[in-house]
Amino acid sequence: MTKWLLRSMTELSSRKWISSLTGRFAQSAASRPFISRFAKTYGIKIEEAEKPLSQYMTLNEFFTRRLKPGLREIHEGIDSLVSPVDALITGAGPISSGTIVNVKGQDYTIEELLNRSPRTANYMNGYYIVLYLSPTDYHRIHTPVSGRIVEREHVLGRVYPVNDFGLRHMRRVLSRNERLITYMQHSAGETAVVKVGAMNVSSIQYVQPLKPEMVKGEELAYFEFGSTVVLLLEDGTFTPRDNGLLGMKVRMGERLGALQDN
Incomplete structure (x- = not known):
């Protein structure tokens, strides 16, 4: 019964328009105050981010952040x-x-x-x-x-x-x-x-x-x-x-x- 209820709730919440609304909020200036809370909640290593937290204008901009150069080594093997x-x-x-x-x-x-x-x-x-x-x-x-x-x-x-x-x-x-x-x-x-x-x-x-x-x-x-x-x-x-x-x-x-x- 619990599994059925969770599945039904997921079906109802998995509509494209809901994701679109969430996306629009994340791309708006109104989402900026949530950046630090989001980073703390998920334990994101903010020291790896390309820019200081204060320079991200929206939650989406932070979420799609680049990393500082050189933090990920690309394996060089030709194969x-x-x-x-x-x-x-x-x-x-x-x-x-x-x-x-x-x-x-x-x-x-x-x-x-x-x-x-x-x-x-x-x-x-x-x-x-x-x-x-x-x-x-x-x-x-x-x-x-x-x-x-x-x-x-x-x-x-x-x-x-x-x-x-x-x-x-x-x-x-x-x-x-x-x-x-x-x-x-x-x-x-x-x-x-x-x-x-x-x-x-x-x-x-x-x-x-x-x-x-x-x-x-x-x-x-x-x-x-x-x-x-x-x-x-x-x-x-x-x-x-x-x-x-x-x-x-x-x-x-x-x-x-x-x-x-x-």
Whole structure:
């Protein structure tokens, strides 16, 4: 009964207009007094922020803050795949015949996650990594590989929460929420960077100008409030690092594994 009630409440609160209202408030000057309280509540390391707290004019500006230069080391290995974000890895493993198995108890199909793109065929037996960003985390998204952007797609959808409750108790959240998908061609094949919106996320934005050729670790996009990134690696192009990925807290630029030609 409790689970049903929580699910029903989440369904009612996961309307795009509610997220839009939240987003508008976060982008307004009225949100400025909440910045320090927000930082304290979530234990955000304000000393890492590019600017002093007093220089952020809105809560959204603080939330999408850049870091001071040099605080995230980008793994330099020519064959390394790096984390595009500061995050907790909540799912990782081989893709089996187009299915991602048991992410918080639920299975997902690549076809659904990628909005039935013809590129689905590239990932039927590849590898997936789910990276969850909490409100505490730095929310800019960087490129996990050096390569060329070959396609982008904006998939409209819902704004269910992508936290532990949402992933466990809401039906296939990752493939029902709004998504911004970037396909990158690199030396070993192709990678899909799937940015998944969440409750109270007003939007997912690409940085501007967005270059067609990008170097590993460059800024790609950012979330306005917390969400999730799903990395998909083409069949036969990726080996995860030896100490495993699932349950690891990682920082942007940290090595996740090795790319190889398929």
